[in-house]
Each structure stands twice: as C-alpha cells, then as structure tokens.
Amino acid sequence: xxxxxxxxxxxxxxxxxxxxxxxxxxxxxxxxxxxxxxxxxxxxxxxxxxxxxxxxxxxxxxxxxxxxxxxxxxxxxxxxxxxxxxxxxxxxxxxxxxxxxxxxxxxxxxxxxxxxxxxxxxxxxxxxxxxxxxxxxxxxxxxxxxxxxxxxxxxxxxxxxxxxxxxxxxxxxxxxxxxxxxxxxxxxxxxxxxxxxxxxxxxxxxxxxxxxxxxxxxxxxxxxxxxxxxxxxxxxxxxxxxxxxxxxxxxxxx
Numbered sequence: 001x002x003x004x005x006x007x008x009x010x011x012x013x014x015x016x017x018x019x020x021x022x023x024x025x026x027x028x029x030x031x032x033x034x035x036x037x038x039x040x041x042x043x044x045x046x047x048x049x050x051x052x053x054x055x056x057x058x059x060x061x062x063x064x065x066x067x068x069x070x071x072x073x074x075x076x077x078x079x080x081x082x083x084x085x086x087x088x089x090x091x092x093x094x095x096x097x098x099x100x101x102x103x104x105x106x107x108x109x110x111x112x113x114x115x116x117x118x119x120x121x122x123x124x125x126x127x128x129x130x131x132x133x134x135x136x137x138x139x140x141x142x143x144x145x146x147x148x149x150x151x152x153x154x155x156x157x158x159x160x161x162x163x164x165x166x167x168x169x170x171x172x173x174x175x176x177x178x179x180x181x182x183x184x185x186x187x188x189x190x191x192x193x194x195x196x197x198x199x200x201x202x203x204x205x206x207x208x209x210x211x212x213x214x215x216x217x218x219x220x221x222x223x224x225x226x227x228x229x230x231x232x233x234x235x236x237x238x239x240x241x242x243x244x245x246x247x248x249x250x251x252x253x254x
Contacts, residue, residue, distance in 0.1 A: 001013070001014040001015070002014075002015075003059065003060075004079070004082055006075060006078040006079060006082065007055075007071070007074060007075055007078055008063060008064060009055050009056075009060065009061045009062050009063055009064070009075075010060060010061045011052060011053070011055065011060050011075060011078075011079060012032075012052065012053045012058060012059035012060045013032070013050060013051060013052035013053070013079060014032060014049075014050075014051045014052075015048065015049070015050050015051075015083070016043050016048075016049050016051075017043050017044075017045075017046075017047055017048050017049050018048055019045075019046040019047045019048050020046065020047055020048065020089060021047070021048045021050060021080075021083075021085045021087075021088045021089065022044070022047040022048065022049050022050065022088070022089045022090065022091070022244070023050050023052075023076065023080070023088050023089070023090040023091075024049060024050070024051045024090070024091050024092075024096075025052070025054070025076070025090065025091070025092040025093065025095070025096025025097070025099050025100060026053070026054065026057070026093060026095070026096050027093040027094035027095050027096060027118075027226060028094055028095035028165050029057070029161055029162065029165060030057065030093070030095070030150075031053050031057055031058035031059075031150050031151070032051040032052055032053050032058060033051075033058070033150075034093075035051060037229055037233070038228050038229060038233050038236065038237065039233075039237060040233055040234075044237070044241050046245070047089075050079070050080075050083065050085075050088075052075075052076070052079060054072050054075070054095065054096075054099070055067060055071070055072060055075055056157065056160065056161050056164065057151065057161065058150060058151055058152065059152055059153075061153065062157075062160070065160055065164075066164070067164040067165075067167075067168075068171070068174045069095065069098040069099050069101075069102055069174050069175060070102050070174055072095070072098075072099040072102070073099050073100075073102035073103045073106060076099060076103060077103065077106075077107065077110070080110070086110065087109070087110055087111070087112050088110065088111060088112065089111075089112050089113045089114065089244045090103070090111060090113075090114045090115070091114070091115040091117070091240060091244075092114065092115070092116055092117065092119070093117045093118060093226055093228070094117065094118045094119075094225065094226055096117075097116040097117055097118060097119035098119065098120070098175060100114050100116060100119075101116070101119065101121070101177055101182075101185075104185045104186070104187050104189075105177070105181055105182070105184055105185060108184055108185060108186040108187070109186065111185075111186070111187040112187060112188070113187055113188040113189070113190075113243065113244050113246075114187050114188075114189055114190075115189075115190045115192060115240045115243065115244065116189060116190070116191050116192065116208065117192045117193075117226060117227075117228055118192070118193060118194065118197060118199070118200060118225050118226050118227070119191065119193070119200075119204075119205070119208060120175065120199075120200040120204045120208075121175070121176075121177035121178075121182065121204065121207055121208060121211070122175050122176055122177065123168070123169075123171070123172075123175055124200065124201070124204070126198075126199065127169075127199050127200065128169040129169075130198075130199060131165060131166050131167075131168050131169035132166065132169050133166075134162050134165050134166040135162060135166065136158060136159055136162050144158075177211075179207075179210070179211040182208065182211035182212050183211055183212070183213060185212050185213065185214075186213075186214070187214070188214045188215075188243070188246075189208075189212045189214060189215040189216070190215070190216050190217075190218065190239075190240065190243045191205050191208050191209050191212075191215055191216070191217045191218070192218045192220065192227070192228065192236065192239075192240075193205035193217070193218070193219055193220065193223070193227075194219075194220045194222075194223025194224045194225060194226075194227035195219050195220065195221060195222065195223060196222055196223060196224050197223070197224055197225045197227075198224065198225060199225050200225070202219055205217060205219065216243070218239065220232065
C-alpha cells in the first residue's frame, strides 16, 4: 500500500499479488476496501491486484475540490504509468465503471478486458433527481461514524465528497457516451446490471451492450444497483474472473 502524488493530489492505493494486473475501481462515496465484501475469500489468485481510492475518497486527497469521471480516468492512467503498467484488466462498480468507460475510450489499447457493474452511458432524469437529494445534513450519529471510518481526513472531506456527487446532477458533458464513441472500445467487456436498478434502467445496459463491439451482458434477476454483494458475490466473482481470464464462462442465468 502507498500514497503517490499525481495530478495535483495524493492518491492512495494498495497493490497485492502477482500475475496479470487487475484494477478494481469502487463506487461513488465508496473506498477501495469495499472490494473485500465482493472478494470475500481474498484476492483472486493469478492477478496483481491494484486497488485505489478515487480522488477525494477514503485516503486520497482532492485539493481542487472538483470531481469528474474524465479526471478520475486520467488519475488511473497516471497511477498505471507510475507502476509501469501498460495494459490492464479492470472491474469497475458504478462510479468505477464510469471511470472505465473514459479509460477505454480515451486509450483503447490500454484496457484488455473489463467488467462494468451498474454502468450507464449518460445520466437519465431519475438519477439527476436522486443526486439532488444527496446531503449529509440528515446523517445520524451512526452514519457519521461510518463515514468517518471510511473517509479518514475529517468531516470537511465527507461534506465535500457528497457535495461533489450532488453536483453531478448539473453535469452534461462528462457522461455523454454516444454509440459511435462506445464503438471505439477495444476491450472485451462484460456488462453486469440489475434488472431492478432504481438509478439506471436495464435498457441503459442494453445501450452499452449494443454499442460496445466485444461485449457480453449479464442481467441479474431481481438485482438492484451494484448487485454483486452478499449472496451474489460468489457468482459474480466466478463469472467475472472467468471472463477476464478468457476461460469459457456462462452467466448464472444463461
């Protein structure tokens, strides 16, 4: 584990294991450690796992007090450059998946294979409405305690982070992936989406599937946003790793 100075901030990341590089990108207001609730038996064998906290999240700073997924992608390229990694496999959840869409379209040759969980090409109206409701003002003492354990640089960091996520409601050029742009993605791509996702209807996953050339789609029955935790974790891990390694795989509901 370590912290490096990139793009004007301190980026915290953990690096473990040996093998093909595997970048794990957490969701918005999450932290890299959240992946332990997916890979519950430990890091996947045969991979050099790289687990960062996105800028402003967890142990990473954000002096600019700005956040875009385009910038998050640039941050990840800077991390990979620092580690001497030219090509990578990746799994991204929600905000992490949005970051991967930017990475895979900006530098297609650097992403071999990726798994996009609860991704979207753009923000639909219901998401903008939900973002407008994000606030720390109604946090209970228990919720503040939880956030302070996850985002360790004080209450200002937590307030800033939720303000940034709320501010995305007014962003229209950061997440604006058209079919022609998505068609430039060279990475083999597995799209994982809950059919009950309250933020991004399953039709949005279909848009990604139809537009990304080398893609597969797994619609998780009765799955909400981020349907890879709890009882779904083992099936997700088996399916995602089989996909990333290029082994024959079948989605659990195929």
